Each structure stands twice: as structure tokens, then as C-alpha cells.
Amino acid sequence: MGFKSLTSNESFIMDQSLTSGPVFSSDNLINLYHLNELYANLAKDSSRILNESLSIDGPLTLGIWGGTYLIADKSGLAKRRIWRLYCIINLPQNTLLDDKKNLDHLIAIYSQGFTSAFNEYGLELDLKMWGGTLPYSCKSKPSFTMHMEDATKKVNWLRAFFVWNQATWEESVIYDLVRIIKEYKEFFDHKLGPVEKDSKDIKFLLQDIIIIYMTLKDACDPDFIDHADPIIEELMQSFMAGLHEPKRIQELYLMVFENALIYGYEQALEGPFKEQGLDIHNIENWPVDKINLVPEKLKTSLIPPIQNLFSGFKENLG
Numbered sequence: 001m002g003f004k005s006l007t008s009n010e011s012f013i014m015d016q017s018l019t020s021g022p023v024f025s026s027d028n029l030i031n032l033y034h035l036n037e038l039y040a041n042l043a044k045d046s047s048r049i050l051n052e053s054l055s056i057d058g059p060l061t062l063g064i065w066g067g068t069y070l071i072a073d074k075s076g077l078a079k080r081r082i083w084r085l086y087c088i089i090n091l092p093q094n095t096l097l098d099d100k101k102n103l104d105h106l107i108a109i110y111s112q113g114f115t116s117a118f119n120e121y122g123l124e125l126d127l128k129m130w131g132g133t134l135p136y137s138c139k140s141k142p143s144f145t146m147h148m149e150d151a152t153k154k155v156n157w158l159r160a161f162f163v164w165n166q167a168t169w170e171e172s173v174i175y176d177l178v179r180i181i182k183e184y185k186e187f188f189d190h191k192l193g194p195v196e197k198d199s200k201d202i203k204f205l206l207q208d209i210i211i212i213y214m215t216l217k218d219a220c221d222p223d224f225i226d227h228a229d230p231i232i233e234e235l236m237q238s239f240m241a242g243l244h245e246p247k248r249i250q251e252l253y254l255m256v257f258e259n260a261l262i263y264g265y266e267q268a269l270e271g272p273f274k275e276q277g278l279d280i281h282n283i284e285n286w287p288v289d290k291i292n293l294v295p296e297k298l299k300t301s302l303i304p305p306i307q308n309l310f311s312g313f314k315e316n317l318g
Contacts, residue, residue, distance in 0.1 A: 024121045032069035033076030033313035054096045061090045063169030067211030076313035085158040124151040135183045141288045167292035170303045174294045178280050188262040199246035202253045218301045224264040272297045
């Protein structure tokens with residue numbers, strides 16, 4: 001799909017107020033606190049433009065997707081270089097955005113907003129495609145993607161996931177765990193057996209296995225935590241030491257597969273959603289009004305740790 005440029009009457013307020021500090025350090029490590037700040041403020045500016053141009057009222061929320069903030073130092077600085085930027089954007093339903101032609105305008109707003117915001121750090125982001133749907137997102141109202149690439153190769157790409165229904169950034173991250181766990185189940189399903197996949201792809205899967213666990217841990221069964229903790233620790237130590245050998249990557253994949261971690265993740269989510277009449281194994285067929293729904297039990301256990309983490313980053317930044 002194509003996109004149109006913003007008109008002269010539509011513009012972003014691009015200044016130092018987007019973040020309280022630099023997103024990139026001198027050695028190209030990313031501060032996840034400041035990155036999430038940038039995303040949140042970009043969402044506010046995008047909401048303003050949408051309100052002015054399409055009379056769409058109500059905030060759009062935007063934040064980091066993928067949990068890279070879980071592997072950072074006390075000030076939010078990533079412990080390893082991040083080459084792929086992912087974020088999640090929540091959109092209101094029952095507005096003019098339900099008309100596809102207006103989504104073209106939405107993409108123009110965000111693509112030009114990202115380009116302007118990251119240009120300050122030397123990135124040259126260019127929109128390559130948008131409109132692809134996320135696996136196992138709602139069939140009646142699919143989540144869709146936007147993909148931008150950096151000509152300078154400071155990062156490989158920025159990829160945004162657009163999800164329908166207003167929600168906080170933290171809620172949308174938890175909701176999307178249901179979808180991503182179903183997507184990853186095919187690689188860890190004991191009925192199907194281990195899969196053969198390029199070691200580079202397996203490495204990213206393993207990274208996400210760590211992040212899913214760290215996000216879900218406070219909702220997991222204590223016995224599962226006792227089982228999973230040493231496995232996750234071994235994975236983390238392997239990544240921090242530099243995980244490059246295909247043989248070692250395969251060994252770790254088989255360790256995760258054989259220890260059935262994906263089933264423990266399902267167990268943590270299954271009960272709370274079942275109480276809401278929702279089957280996590282059938283998320284793609286949930287009603288559209290259940291998109292971005294998170295049961296109160298999961299909000300109570302999983303959102304405070306995320307908020308406390310970012311509060312800690314802010315405090316340590318001084």
C-alpha cells in the first residue's frame with residue numbers, strides 16, 4: 001500500500017521535549033527508558049494530528065514491544081546492541097480509521113513521525129511496506145504492521161504493530177502475549193516434535209522465550225517458576241556471553257523444547273482468560289470488542305512490575 005505526505009497544516013512538534021535524555025549512547029546502545037518516552041510523546045503528537053485532521057478524539061498509545069527493557073541496566077541502558085526496533089500502537093475502533101483510505105493517512109503520520117524523531121540520532125528511516133497482518137490476530141479486525149528500514153544501518157529496521165481498541169501500552173503488551181505464544185507454539189509443540197530452522201531464527205525465538213517468561217513470571221505457578229528459573233538463567237548467560245555457535249543454539253532450543261516452557265506460559269494465561277469466557281487457543285476468533293482485553297487478575301500481577309521497572313530507570317537516571 002502507498003501513503004500520502006502530511007499537508008502543510010499537519011506537522012509534528014519535534015523538539016527536545018520528546019525525551020528527557022538521549023535514546024542512543026555514544027557506543028550505539030539504546031536507553032529503553034528514553035526510547036519509550038519518545039514513543040509515548042510521539043503517540044500524543046499523532047493523536048493531536050488525527051484529532052485535527054479526522055476528528056478522532058481519544059489518545060493513541062504507543063510503547064516498546066518485545067520486552068528489550070527487561071534486559072537493561074538500572075538506568076534502562078540496553079546490555080547489548082539492539083538492531084531491531086519493535087513497538088505496539090493501539091487504535092480506537094468505530095472511528096473514521098475503519099475506512100481503509102484513512103489508514104493511509106495514519107501511516108503517513110506515523111512513518112513521518114518516526115523518521116523525524118530518529119533523524120536526530122542519525123537514522124534515516126524509510127517506509128518499505130505496511131498492511132501485513134499479524135499471525136493469530138483477530139480475524140474480524142486483524143492487527144497490522146508497518147515496516148521501516150534504516151539506510152545508515154545503525155539499526156536494521158523499525159517495525160510497528162497496530163492493534164485495535166484503546167488500551168494502555170502495558171495492557172496491549174500483555175494481551176499480545178496470548179497471540180505470540182500461540183504463534184510460537186508450533187516450534188515447541190510436543191505433538192509435532194522439534195522443528196528444523198536456521199540457527200539465526202532460533203536465536204531470536206530463544207530471546208523471546210526469555211522475555212515472555214520475565215513478563216509472565218508473576219502470574220506463573222510457583223512449581224513452574226522453580227522449574228523454569230534455571231533454564232532461563234542458562235539462556236540469559238549464554239546470550240550475555242555471546243551466542244553465535246549454531247550447535248549451541250540448537251542445544252538450547254532442545255533444552256527449552258524438552259522442558260515444555262511454552263506449556264507453562266499457556267497455563268499462566270489460560271485460567272484468567274477462561275474466567276472471561278475466552279479461550280487463549282482460539283484468540284483469532286475472539287469478538288472484536290475483546291481485542292486488547294486483559295483480565296483484572298493479570299493486570300494486578302503483571303502491570304505493576306513493568307511500571308516499577310520504568311520508575312526505577314527514571315530514578316536511577318536522576
